[in-house]
Amino acid sequence: MAPKRPKGAGAFPKPVESPAPSRPDPSELYAALDLGTNSCRMLIAQPKGNQFHVVDSFSKSVQLGAGLEKSGRLSRASMNRTISALRVCQQKIRRHEVTRMRLVATEACRRAHNARDFIRQVKRETGLNLEIIQPEEEARLAVISCAPLVSTKTEQLLVVDIGGGSTELVWIDLTAVPAFERPRAIMRLHAGFHTKDSPFPAARVVDWISVPLGVATLRDQFSDVESNSARYALMSWYFEENLAEFAPYKDEQAREGFQIVGTSGTVTTVAASHLGLKRYDRTKVDGLRMTSDQIEKVISNYLELGPEGRRADPRIGLDRQALIMSGAAILQALLRCWPTDRLSVADRGLREGLLYAQMSADGVLEDGPF
Numbered sequence: 001m002a003p004k005r006p007k008g009a010g011a012f013p014k015p016v017e018s019p020a021p022s023r024p025d026p027s028e029l030y031a032a033l034d035l036g037t038n039s040c041r042m043l044i045a046q047p048k049g050n051q052f053h054v055v056d057s058f059s060k061s062v063q064l065g066a067g068l069e070k071s072g073r074l075s076r077a078s079m080n081r082t083i084s085a086l087r088v089c090q091q092k093i094r095r096h097e098v099t100r101m102r103l104v105a106t107e108a109c110r111r112a113h114n115a116r117d118f119i120r121q122v123k124r125e126t127g128l129n130l131e132i133i134q135p136e137e138e139a140r141l142a143v144i145s146c147a148p149l150v151s152t153k154t155e156q157l158l159v160v161d162i163g164g165g166s167t168e169l170v171w172i173d174l175t176a177v178p179a180f181e182r183p184r185a186i187m188r189l190h191a192g193f194h195t196k197d198s199p200f201p202a203a204r205v206v207d208w209i210s211v212p213l214g215v216a217t218l219r220d221q222f223s224d225v226e227s228n229s230a231r232y233a234l235m236s237w238y239f240e241e242n243l244a245e246f247a248p249y250k251d252e253q254a255r256e257g258f259q260i261v262g263t264s265g266t267v268t269t270v271a272a273s274h275l276g277l278k279r280y281d282r283t284k285v286d287g288l289r290m291t292s293d294q295i296e297k298v299i300s301n302y303l304e305l306g307p308e309g310r311r312a313d314p315r316i317g318l319d320r321q322a323l324i325m326s327g328a329a330i331l332q333a334l335l336r337c338w339p340t341d342r343l344s345v346a347d348r349g350l351r352e353g354l355l356y357a358q359m360s361a362d363g364v365l366e367d368g369p370f
Helices: 076-096 107-111 115-126 135-145 179-191 215-221 228-241 265-275 292-312 317-337 350-362
Strands: 030-035 039-048 051-061 100-105 156-162 167-173 204-211 258-263 343-346
Touching (some): 030 076, 030 350, 076 115, 100 350, 107 115, 135 156, 135 167, 135 204, 135 350, 156 265, 156 317, 215 228, 215 317, 228 292, 258 265, 265 292, 265 317, 265 343, 292 317
Parallel strands (some): 030 100, 156 258, 258 343
Antiparallel strands (some): 030 039, 156 167, 167 204
16 A cells, blocks of 8 residues: 655645755955965955955965075976965866955065076966065064964064065064054054054054064075984074164063064964874964963973984974974074063964955955054
8 A cells, every 4th residue: 555645745845945055156356376486375265244254275385496506596307396385276266256355475486597587487387377475574463463462562563574585574663552552553554564644543563574584594694404303493593693783682672572473384283282282273373372481391392302203293394393393492582582471373374465465456355453
């Protein structure tokens, strides 16, 4: 006997919302690509309130600057690796139909004699228009990406971006800005370090510097030193020597009201080690505050581990172990000059700054904490 037809079986079912996210409107999307000395990174995002929502991302170690210190040129192998990575970026941009984008190259392309030829090759083989940005813009973009991490209690702020080929430092005086306005004042620097007359309280950039030493270029300077500890000490003191032209270097700073925001793989790796993470977790690292003493303890442990121990450490890994000590040497030099109880770890940087700057210029971010 056939089963009874259930009551209401012919009725239209209630619509059920699909668990899969709807495809974002391409007209709302922005892309930001940062081609550095070591890595090629890209974000595709859409504005969401006073922040943005990441739709797609890409990150790969390409070592574009390998051998640059000796030859002054980008090698054929490093250019081929980079173009392969850029092809993946181009495919993602095309798949999401992104039309608003900034694709920038930094220190390696600023220094290489054949950088212009490389930029033309990228255009020819991938269709992407890379632009080489100057150090001031690189520093400014790193600063605004960190605006959400600036404390309302901060009066003197040092933003540090440790890259592969260079390190940018920006010192900002916030004493003239009301406490609740300070993160917003940092965000307004997207228009330039030397802001024109504005009805809003302005953050004053005391000084900024781009030191042509990053984790890769500093390591290469002392690659012939065999002793692990001696190489580390030499790197740290050599980096500090390059800070002599930075105006705040000559002044002693009080810890009260002073904050450092560090954005780089070095700082996030040190933070992960401090937390004892078995796997990297951005939600635990981004925004974490550390003291000088906590950072010194992590770096001392790195030295005790030695190259083999660092290579086996899951927080450092094979890709980063060759660079972590030069990055740590830079970080220790900075903390020697400006010890702090508030170093904020930023898992963000040039890409985020590029996105904020584009979206702010287009007026698509809501007026929130900035």
